[in-house]
Amino acid sequence: MWESKRDGTHAFWQIVSSPEAVGALKLTFGAAFVVVLVNAVLGTVTAWVLVRDDFHGKGLVNAVIDLPFALPTIVAGLTLLTLYGPHSPVGIDVAFTRTAIVLALCFVTLPFVIRTVQPVLLELDVEMEEAARSLGAGQLTVFRRIVLPNILPGILSGSVLAFARALGEIGSVVLVAGSTLHTEVVSVFIFNVIQDGQAPQAAAVAIVLLGAAFVLLLVVGALRFWVTRYERA
């Protein structure tokens, strides 16, 4: 990674601030943000359903959650392309749009929030909620005042991990969004620059991603520190 610094800080900024690089970075961070919001909400709902609800086939649903971890990302992209691409049997064609990027990133980051919230919900004492309800609290109040404060660290750390994953994702995005002007995420951008034989230039943009990854790891560490504050005391 030292390569990018060889020509000095000036060259670094020149590459990173080029319109293509800025566009790719903006798109990636924006898409990652939207995806994390979607999966924070729907992931929490899914985790709640998996812990508190009961229905036939729940075990199967629970196992399916890990599919994005097990399925190669390029295959994930291809599966989305068959259903939501040009030959879609349901008439939805989002290929090579920004919607496709969000869809692909939702797929690969789906397990993170669910798998961080689920164990906390399992441990959570139902009696606390029953006590609140017996004191006249409504469903919403119980959720807002009791459940949410407990699972919030889980939601946050899952979201940060998902965000990190979404920033660097390439395999699932490359087939559904390609590298058109408006759908080139930063990892595809870096990949294309390397293919053009300009690896040092690619390294400059990669530094930005590395920096982001480093900061996100620190945030996860800080969250872990905060969550265990009572255990450490």
Place this chain on the structure above:
Amino acid sequence: MPRRLALRGVALVYLLVLLLAPLGMVFYRTFQHGLHPVWQALSDPFTVHAFEMTLLATAIAVPLNTLFGVLCALAIVRRRFRGKGLLNAFIDLPLAVSPVVIGLSLYLLYAPRGGWFGSWLSQHGFQVLFALPAIVLATIFVSVPFVAREVIPTLRELGNEQEQAAATLGATRWQRFWRITLPSIRWAVIYGVILTTARCLGEYGAVAVVSGRIEGRTETATTRIDDLIQNFQEGGAYAMAVVLAAIAILVLVLMMLTKPKESAY
């Protein structure tokens, strides 16, 4: 309870629309003209070679990373040394960094012209980039953390009283590892190996950068799927995707059977 049903509906529809329906569609598309074309696509020599490359890289990366992961976990949980916090943080790095960036760092190190190790190696007639060694290195790099991350929490919970007891009874370090530690962390190791294998088989980004993707030579299964789609040979891509998806489903089943109760996510 209508609210409960509504939440259940939202969760299940989300999973169906995002995961299951697309996956089912790939299976349908692949087999809609019967088994014969699938078999024909899979017996293409370049396709066979791509699968062989992926399997070879996986076969090298998984044992190495299993050994490294167990050693790392033991060091992090049981030892005190300088830089332990750093090791603990850096072992997760491949999970947070884009595979393309990992590929790029290998590219810069091993490029035959201008690479730090690459220029020396190519002078001595050894090519890493765009050859098998680069594919193996990339595969190892991206799958480093999984075994350690599964074993660390299990080791923490286990404590070391049993080992100390064995030590007072005269067991050597080697005996304690084989007789006590390893059997206790067995399931965590197996679970980590399953995750590592899945990651190795499915690696795309890092390998795409360093392999050169030469048909019949350095193409792996995942990069070949991409190349086939780019060349409008959807049939071949679907057939390969279905093989990898079937492996993924097998991985899910194995994960379900071996999952440690307190798995660290």
